[in-house]
Amino acid sequence: MRCMPVIAMQATLEPVKITIFSIPRIALKAHLTELLTQAAKAVAPEQADLAIVLERPKSAEHGDFATNLAMMLARPLKQNPRAIAESLINALPASHYVAKTEIAGAGFINFFLSPAAKHAVVRDILSKGNDFGRHSHGQKRKVQVEFVSANPTGPLHVGHGRGAAVGDCLCRLLDATGWDVTREFYYNDAGAQIDNLTLSVQCRCKGLTPDDPAWPEDGYRGDYIVDVANAYMAKEKIDAEDKHVIGAGDPDNTAAIREFAVAYLRREQDLDLRAFDVHFDVYSLESALYTEGKVEKTVQQLIASGHTYEQDDALWLRTTKFGDDKDRVMRKREGGYTYFVPDVAYHVDKWQRGFTRVINEQGADHHSTITRVRAGLQALDIGIPQAWPDYVLHQMVTVMRGGEEVKLSKRAGSYVTLRDLIDEVGRDATRYFLAARRADSQLIFDIDLARAHTNDNPVYYIQYAHARICSVLEQWGGDTSILPDTALAPLTTTHELALLQRLAEYPKTVETAAQELAPHIIAYYLKDLAGDLHSYYNAQQFLVEDEAVKHARLALVFATRFVLQSGLQLLGVNAPEKM
RNA sequence: GCGGCAUUAGCUCAGCUGGAUAGAGCAACGGCCUUCUAAGCCGUAGGUCACACGUUCGAGUCGUGUAUGCCGCACCA
Structure with missing residues (x-):
């Protein structure tokens, strides 16, 4: 059958009568590592410090765990890897959890776990419920995640949507791994873009259109500007997050227009985010950094640090000392500060609020700010680490509809908003x-696919797996509280073993996704898990006559349901009980 | 020109600290509903992992170079 593997059976296989309530995957791995360490000590005492690597083979034929230890020892021992592998296996202590070992390929040692070891994950899940897969590695340390942070100059577009989805999932992942997460949104409500917004609204108030010769060159042309202008002229009341503004109705009152327009658009964005089920703990305003004197204070400290200089009537920061390719202007010739100055002040504020870990999720088109902000923080010399804060950058989103690209252009106003997408798909x-x-790879958002209620659509594929389980449990009609104590010995088919294996990988998957700040890992895992469930479902009946078999299978799918729920929750996607 | 990200099946994309025969989904073709929801399953076909060198037992993965695409390179944000 298999191409010439040397099978070495363990001397003692029998007494698996031992009760295994819960063997987390990691403990199993540690157990195998210990076995190998002892074997290595016997075979190659000189190489005792060699790190033992155990990995999960891609193919089930290669067992549940595999090690390349024999290959690592081949060179120092000057022996054939397969011969070393045989010696290692002979020196391996017996274990209840190991059913079989074999040598394969160039000298891999494959471990096949006993059924009891594989079943353990079901008990583990059913005792922990939705907590299965959660870790406490974060030790309740504080982490702040800043994301979206759109300018209040228009509705959120798809790019902001990506930032919102990724950022929110990051928060959920960090929370699941034991961090104390603060979600923060930074509004750039000061500066030139807001002046431009104010001017654009004012022009609309006065009846100008973008086609008019008097229309400002960089003015916002979108129709939403008309809405803002109309609301302002109609003296509408805006209830924003932290203040209430009433339109003055006077086209010449620039200050009033500015305040109204910003409040109006902030409210719009808040509503969009709420519809997306994304919520923030803290909203920070750029304007507040000015009014509270934090910008000025930072500037004074930078000057005091000696890293600034005056040239051409402007104030410069010597960012080249901190890895930038050229120095940057801090205070413009006409007096105002450039964007990165309040941003540095903002990050000083974050640091002083005690966030030793900060993650900024933003579009890759803002990449250049990273060096500048970090340089500013380093120049202050207040003990901030060089690589602080962390950044997660997302690449552009291209929206496709009917096989054609829908162009994104905020200024032109003809772009797909986040709200459009939510409403449509x-x-x-x-x-x-x-x-x-x-x-960090570009994303093509296919509206037609996303809105398809067919098996093409991975969202429904995953949700359907969950709904199917719920349906089965409902038709069974029994009390699920008996399932955690069910004997699992009847679970032996390849579908069942595959599902058990997948479930056991969940905690590691969550940990990896959190560590790498990569929510997509969860999405792929769920697709695979749903696939295992669907295959199982189609291959075998759960509600069978034999009570022992039925209960064992129900325990397995019940456990699967918890993991599907937990994973979907990490993505912020619903787990419907019926579809 | 400089910097960042990318390049894997016809299309959209995975591929964990280097490991065994590179994987899904869609599209194509062929099967499965008197049985727990066919929003599902099973099978077939589809590849020079952009290219070239290098590192080593072993490279889609690491290094250097080249090509192509996107993004950035303001006294905008």
């Missing part, structure tokens, strides 16, 4: 599609 599908790709 639904919240779940939008969130899934925007979070299911690696952040």
